[in-house]
Amino acid sequence: MWKDAQPSATKLAEYRPPDYRITDTELSFEIAEGVTQVTSTLQVERAAESGASEPNELRLDGQDLELLSVEIDGRRLSENEFAVDDDSLTLFDVPARCSLRIVTRIHPEQNTALEGLYRSKSMYCTQCEAQGFRKITYYLDRPDVLSRFTTHIITAAEGYPVTLSNGNLTADERLEDGRRRVTWHDPFPKPSYLFALVAGDLDVIEDVFVTCSGRNVVLKIYSEAHNIDQCHYAMSALKRAMRWDEQAYGREYDLDIFMIVAVEDFNMGAMENKGLNIFNTSCVLAAPDTATDSGYQRVEAVVAHEYFHNWSGNRVTCRDWFQLSLKEGFTVLRDAEFSAAMNSPTVKRIEDVSFLRTFQFPEDGGPLAHPIRPDSYIEISNFYTTTVYEKGAEVVRMIRTLLGDGRFRQGTDLYFDRHDGQAVTTEDFVAAMEDANAVDLGQFRRWYSQAGTPNIEIQQQYADGTLQVTFTQSCPATPGQPEKAPFHLPLAIGLLDSQGRELLGDASGGSSPVRVSTDATVENPNGDGTLVVQLKDPVTTLRFDGLQARPVLSPLRGFSAPVRLQGFSDGDDLRFLAEHDSDGFARWDAIRQLQSRSIHLLREDAPGDEVAGLVALYRRLLDAALGAAVPDTDDAEQKAIYATMLALPGESYLHEQMAEIDVDGVHRSRDALLAKLSATLFDQWLALYHANTTSGPYRPDPTDMARRSLKNVALHFLGMADDESEQVAELIEAQFEEADNLTDRLAALREILELRGLNENRRSALIDSFYDAWKDEKLVVDQWFMIQGARRAPGALARVLELERHPAFDRLNPNRVRALYGGFCGQNLLHFHALDGSGYAFLAERVLDLDDTNPQLAARLLTPLTRWKRLDSQRQGLVRKALQRIGSNEGLSPDVYELVFKSLGTQEGDG
Ligand code: BES
Ligand code: ZN
Numbered sequence: 001m002w003k004d005a006q007p008s009a010t011k012l013a014e015y016r017p018p019d020y021r022i023t024d025t026e027l028s029f030e031i032a033e034g035v036t037q038v039t040s041t042l043q044v045e046r047a048a049e050s051g052a053s054e055p056n057e058l059r060l061d062g063q064d065l066e067l068l069s070v071e072i073d074g075r076r077l078s079e080n081e082f083a084v085d086d087d088s089l090t091l092f093d094v095p096a097r098c099s100l101r102i103v104t105r106i107h108p109e110q111n112t113a114l115e116g117l118y119r120s121k122s123m124y125c126t127q128c129e130a131q132g133f134r135k136i137t138y139y140l141d142r143p144d145v146l147s148r149f150t151t152h153i154i155t156a157a158e159g160y161p162v163t164l165s166n167g168n169l170t171a172d173e174r175l176e177d178g179r180r181r182v183t184w185h186d187p188f189p190k191p192s193y194l195f196a197l198v199a200g201d202l203d204v205i206e207d208v209f210v211t212c213s214g215r216n217v218v219l220k221i222y223s224e225a226h227n228i229d230q231c232h233y234a235m236s237a238l239k240r241a242m243r244w245d246e247q248a249y250g251r252e253y254d255l256d257i258f259m260i261v262a263v264e265d266f267n268m269g270a271m272e273n274k275g276l277n278i279f280n281t282s283c284v285l286a287a288p289d290t291a292t293d294s295g296y297q298r299v300e301a302v303v304a305h306e307y308f309h310n311w312s313g314n315r316v317t318c319r320d321w322f323q324l325s326l327k328e329g330f331t332v333l334r335d336a337e338f339s340a341a342m343n344s345p346t347v348k349r350i351e352d353v354s355f356l357r358t359f360q361f362p363e364d365g366g367p368l369a370h371p372i373r374p375d376s377y378i379e380i381s382n383f384y385t386t387t388v389y390e391k392g393a394e395v396v397r398m399i400r401t402l403l404g405d406g407r408f409r410q411g412t413d414l415y416f417d418r419h420d421g422q423a424v425t426t427e428d429f430v431a432a433m434e435d436a437n438a439v440d441l442g443q444f445r446r447w448y449s450q451a452g453t454p455n456i457e458i459q460q461q462y463a464d465g466t467l468q469v470t471f472t473q474s475c476p477a478t479p480g481q482p483e484k485a486p487f488h489l490p491l492a493i494g495l496l497d498s499q500g501r502e503l504l505g506d507a508s509g510g511s512s513p514v515r516v517s518t519d520a521t522v523e524n525p526n527g528d529g530t531l532v533v534q535l536k537d538p539v540t541t542l543r544f545d546g547l548q549a550r551p552v553l554s555p556l557r558g559f560s561a562p563v564r565l566q567g568f569s570d571g572d573d574l575r576f577l578a579e580h581d582s583d584g585f586a587r588w589d590a591i592r593q594l595q596s597r598s599i600h601l602l603r604e605d606a607p608g609d610e611v612a613g614l615v616a617l618y619r620r621l622l623d624a625a626l627g628a629a630v631p632d633t634d635d636a637e638q639k640a641i642y643a644t645m646l647a648l649p650g651e652s653y654l655h656e657q658m659a660e661i662d663v664d665g666v667h668r669s670r671d672a673l674l675a676k677l678s679a680t681l682f683d684q685w686l687a688l689y690h691a692n693t694t695s696g697p698y699r700p701d702p703t704d705m706a707r708r709s710l711k712n713v714a715l716h717f718l719g720m721a722d723d724e725s726e727q728v729a730e731l732i733e734a735q736f737e738e739a740d741n742l743t744d745r746l747a748a749l750r751e752i753l754e755l756r757g758l759n760e761n762r763r764s765a766l767i768d769s770f771y772d773a774w775k776d777e778k779l780v781v782d783q784w785f786m787i788q789g790a791r792r793a794p795g796a797l798a799r800v801l802e803l804e805r806h807p808a809f810d811r812l813n814p815n816r817v818r819a820l821y822g823g824f825c826g827q828n829l830l831h832f833h834a835l836d837g838s839g840y841a842f843l844a845e846r847v848l849d850l851d852d853t854n855p856q857l858a859a860r861l862l863t864p865l866t867r868w869k870r871l872d873s874q875r876q877g878l879v880r881k882a883l884q885r886i887g888s889n890e891g892l893s894p895d896v897y898e899l900v901f902k903s904l905g906t907q908e909g910d911g
Helices: 225-249 293-308 323-342 345-364 386-403 405-419 425-439 445-451 572-580 584-603 608-627 636-646 649-657 663-680 680-690 702-719 722-738 741-756 759-773 778-789 796-804 814-827 836-852 853-863 873-886 894-904
Strands: 020-032 035-046 058-061 068-074 080-084 088-091 096-106 116-120 123-127 145-155 160-167 166-176 178-192 198-199 203-212 216-223 257-263 278-279 455-463 466-473 489-496 516-517 530-533 539-545 552-554 565-568
Touching: 020 058, 020 198, 035 722, 068 088, 088 123, 088 778, 123 257, 123 278, 123 814, 145 198, 145 636, 160 257, 160 759, 160 814, 178 530, 203 225, 203 796, 216 225, 225 257, 225 323, 225 445, 257 293, 278 293, 293 565, 293 702, 293 814, 323 345, 345 386, 345 565, 345 584, 345 636, 386 405, 386 445, 386 489, 386 530, 425 445, 455 814, 489 572, 489 680, 530 539, 530 565, 552 572, 565 853, 572 584, 572 608, 584 608, 584 636, 584 649, 584 722, 608 636, 608 680, 636 702, 649 663, 649 702, 663 680, 663 722, 680 702, 680 722, 741 778, 759 778, 778 796, 778 814, 814 836, 836 853, 836 873, 836 894, 853 873, 853 894, 873 894
Parallel strands: 020 145, 216 257, 257 278, 455 565
Antiparallel strands: 020 035, 035 096, 058 088, 068 096, 080 088, 116 123, 123 198, 145 178, 160 198, 166 178, 203 216, 455 466, 466 539, 489 530, 489 552, 516 539
């Protein structure tokens, strides 16, 4: 059969329900060295409503399979009763109801793409989302086909003592030929993407969780023996997540067993397979010497995220992959709420917004912009994007803000109740929210179909006790969407008087009341000083009467909507908010603007009063942070907020704030500001450092984490102080040698990599000593590769090339590849964007190389080359050249093909 030269697009508008159902799926895996035989027995029923042109024809998905036989109701089909091509098996004459048996062979040992069944070290495991099941057997590999699965795993007597699949263990037998056969049955119908299998020689830790209705659930976490001691934190996180989901969403776990397996080679972070979650080791293992504080938080968040999918994703699943945000956006919100409840809620919000602005905003403003519910894709793996995930979570969060917590919960209750066991759409989710609360989210639905980051332009006029504020919304054009209709969005605002007192809402009690008049809906949901204004029109005006003096507006508390603000930039107001806003997010947001502005002014050699004002603000914040270090006023959350405020924004964050990115200027002036803050406030940084050492054994709790982050922010500023270099080098080396945890050790090593005054032999010796001490801990070695990839001294690319030749570099392991290339291309921006094009050319070569073994990994690594739109014209030319170099190759995977051609703007995605 003739095959398209270009992969073709799948479109939401062309969705059709399946013509057949598969009520029961019985799989038998015979695993042997080099080859696995899969026998699949499917109970198939034609859908009554089927309108297919060939109603007796059944087309099953399948890729890279060796087909051995097909039987219908026990009769083996001859060659002319079916047809096979590269991605399907079509049976020409299928009864309305029958039993279908298909035998295939696969080669997991050769599967370097890590999709379907593959081997990782000594274990076999699966990754089926989104379309990996079709690499295991022929099937209706689409999420709206739900089936009850029974899985038999047959292994040699030796070598694979642990064999797992979804659901409950129902049999463990010895076959006549000596092999072992283990059987699992999952009573909950599920789509194929939630199928999982694991076979290997694994250790396990066990615990029990008693659910809210009093049922016992056995919890097991499996890993290779040498890692099993690092699984306890994940176990405790799992129990916290299970309890939280009962309390916050009324969701109880349903099976009697819940398992997690840690795998070293994994394309993603983790996967929510029913009852058998499979995790990248990086998202489950945690010990003081092998995980940083943020590593611990990541483990807690990912364990929770995958667990939460049991309801938001598994019990209620997606009709088709355009609905991905239905499960991912919602579940990201749920895990964020959980992490906020376990740690500092304000810092969690700050981190999430920082991530959104750094990664999602550029996606939404570039050639790959798409709505959270895309309407077309070539390769679905490419749509696990920050837009679908993080903006998707922001959209659900806005629904929560608009409805209020109680009514949002009524909406989710109705959603879970109404759609349990179904495969549904984002429209069903919004409809449940409306129906539970008798509200109209008609205009709000545009968030699902329109791409782009809206701008909100703010204008303020104050006179005679009256402040008039005008919000004007607009949204830039995105590919395929030249015009946008206005969005419905909540703006959480406050007004402060010169003493920092709240003037609005129920908090305004004391002074004379301020009256608000507007056509928009305004609510005071929490009875505090924050009002939620609902913008719906292009222009919304608010009038505040009864003011005694010009107040300061706090325009976007808690980042209530994923928008950019414009026209809100008065330096005095921002400095005031940075110190006095009652909303911690708003304080951080204000100082971020001030930092960005100072960096841009330094870039233009026009520091003026602005930079002096920032230095003065830092002096006051440092005093305040030092105050927070006094033992009995030690407030973990305030400290953690100070740490986020004092650290300068990263270069990528700064790039995102610019109309045209000045790579060199941002790098130079950011360093200049660091150096200035370092030199001017040296003694305070030093005091802050010493005030925040921790005592006792390492604890990953909010108090100690906050101390470590303040201490290491201080260390970084100290590291920039050229004048005091000897004293500082000693401090850094002492921290490096004496640290009892990875957070502190790695923070010191990062400084060691950059310290200008350090002798090169000494530097190399320290880098080597770190490797020698931790070479058996793969996740630590990943960090070692990453920070070296990110090292800023001249010669970065040459160092990366040398690190590629290091015996520990492994191009088949995604964590290792992401560490080194991510460090260089994602963090080392000055060198990656080198003006000779060497960084781009390097990445292009590596993408091509990896595309042969692991297309998903290759496509993800390509991301930095898709963000060229606001670079200077010379760099734009160089990036395009690198993209064209990739695009000129034949036999590209659809993954890489789609990103390259959409980024070049030569392909709108419809083949
Ligand atoms: N369902 C995804 C895993 C996945 C992603 C499978 C893409 C196949 C393709 C899982 O729930 C997920 O979203 N994992 C995230 C981490 C999470 C905390 C956001 C991941 O793997 O990065
Ligand atoms: Zn997920």
